[in-house]
Amino acid sequence: MEDYDVFTNEIEYTKPAYKNILNKYVKDIPNTPSGPNYESGRKLMGVECLADGQEKECAFYFSESASSTLRTLAVYRDEQLSHSDNKLSKITTYIKPIKNIIEANPISQEEEHLLEFLSDDTEEVREILEKYEIDDNMPFYKKYMRFGPENNVENFLKILNELPKEWTIIQLTAPYNPNENLKPFVDYRTEIKSIFITLLTNDYLDQDTGPITIEVPANVTKGEEKPLFEELYSILDENYKTIDNAQFLNNKRLVQNYWNRREDIDLRMKSVINVMYKEWLGGWSSLLTGKLIDSSIRDRVVKLVDTAIDDWGFFKLTKKQKILLYNLLEHSSVLSSQQIKSCLRRILTEHGNTDDIKQFLNTSDCDTCNSEYRFLNELCLKCLSKCFEKIHNFSLVDGIKAFSQVAAKIRDGDEWEDLKKAKRYPVLLIVDEMLDTFPWETLPIINQHPVSRIENIHFLYTLYKVHEERIVNGYFNAKADVGRYIINPEKNLERMELRMSSFVKYWCPTWSGHIGEPPPPADFLACLAHADIFLYCGHGDGCHFARGAGAGVEGVTSHAAVLLAGCGSVRLSRPPGRAPPAAAHHHLHVASCPVVIGMLWEVTDLEVDKAVSALLALSVPSTAPLPWRRVGKANWSKGVLDLNVEQKEPPPAERDLLQATGRARGATSFVMIASSLVARGLPVRLPDE
Incomplete structure (x- = not known):
């Protein structure tokens, strides 16, 4: 073959099918971007949209910025499992796109000689390949997990509505x-x-x-x-x-x-x-609070606020301002007067119509404000107050006073007592990886509400679709028939072993597991795959015991509510450099576990044992003779329980696992232990019996 100088452009290349195929996979292969870089870019896009008043687009880009690397992990796991089940899947995934390319680019007569190397049985080969053509009807939730054209504002809004x-x-x-x-x-x-x-x-x-x-x-x-x-x-x-x-x-x-x-x-x-x-x-x-179960209370809040808006003539309030006011004033009874007034000032000035502000804003008389502002919170209070007065024809002070009076009615009125005690539906927090260390659940305004964290909207939607048949009224209906536990597998927490083994044998006698010994990897995965509730008590999160068994934790599909009672068991750990954080609940959610409960940081075993046993005793039905709270525990660290105690009214059970988690925080007197306990995943409800 003649040698050519690769640095010249004298060769005219033809356009055979294989070259089109190469271009197809260079340009259209599914995108798996660098997580941190992708997140940074989405955040910048979100801020740009917010500055332009594009709220829905802003929310979409922010949703794309949350835990993006975890999506790549989920996609990779899904592909690896499909390839392990079907050895030909890697080949068959290429058949249809290649066929489409060839049909769209027929070989010319001049290029027919390229096909002479093929056998005479080309038609037979084609018929064989058609047998292995794959069904590419991938579920939408899997497509949305990928970085592709399905990730757009329209589909994002459809998911929220679903x-x-x-x-x-x-x-x-x-x-x-x-x-x-x-x-x-x-x-x-x-x-x-x-x-x-x-x-x-x-x-x-x-x-x-x-x-x-x-x-x-x-x-x-x-x-x-x-x-x-x-x-x-x-x-x-x-x-x-x-x-x-x-x-x-x-x-x-x-x-x-x-x-x-x-x-x-x-x-x-x-x-x-x-x-x-x-x-x-x-x-x-x-x-940050959840929806009221009694919708009539919500309607009364809206009516009261709307009446104040009409009476005072707030005709130019935006829909966004009204939504913020409804949420703020609904919680008048638990917020201080200063918190309410400060927030009212920002709602009335910084979240108004930007065009109205521009119409009346005059920065020439102000030393601190610039006409090139992008957000209203960049303007000083003096300029914002002047604009407010020109827009609404009364002062900002009067505007704050109007809604402060509404807050006082809700806080002091006897007719609002039902609001103060009203129960709420679950809250799901998508927390940025940079903010995940904060104990959001222990804020006084939501510490009695059912609250869970989730990595991003993609995983929330995936877990919802995977378990959709078992989700009723917003809750995953779990079972408690099969319980599995691993207690003190590293054999260096003797008193914890005595405490927790005595608890599970008393409260959950039908459960089985490993005590004082490391489980073989296959046993660990079997426990996770078959259990309704999986309890791990030991150092860390315990997922390292699954290593050596195929794909590890991700290699199984689980429906278990998982409770990990070790130090930092649901903490995001960052490797050196700009690598993304990782955690046990990431892998467990990839394996479809609906909820994972664990610790954000280092904890001590006795206080954690109190909280974990309280959580299980509140949520898991039992035939034990005494409620766990009434059992004498003077010698609990020796594995001895005292049942000869005075009979008292037992505490009410709590089958809402998120609500039970909140109540279990009260079992320890240490704030560091209580605030470390968080739930990640779907709202879960256990059966009454």
């Missing part, structure tokens, strides 16, 4: 930070100046007005106070060191010092939660 109407879905997004490309994670993780709260579904949203997004600035520190993010990570570092060094305590003075440090850490975490609620989120925390 999900159970009982759910309130909220996304918390950290803004893009260019230092993510320049600094180590431990440095830029504290550089968060604000967060975006997106209401994807809400009691007061409809298809025409939702979703909506607001930006909440970080709290302002005073004096030598640490910024909130710095203080949180400082507490967690101190908590880790304190617990890690506990094994070296060998005298009374060191033990006393240990408990003093634990108390100090607890007080600091309590302060963080207080600052989150009162100073950072303030009235915006009202956006």
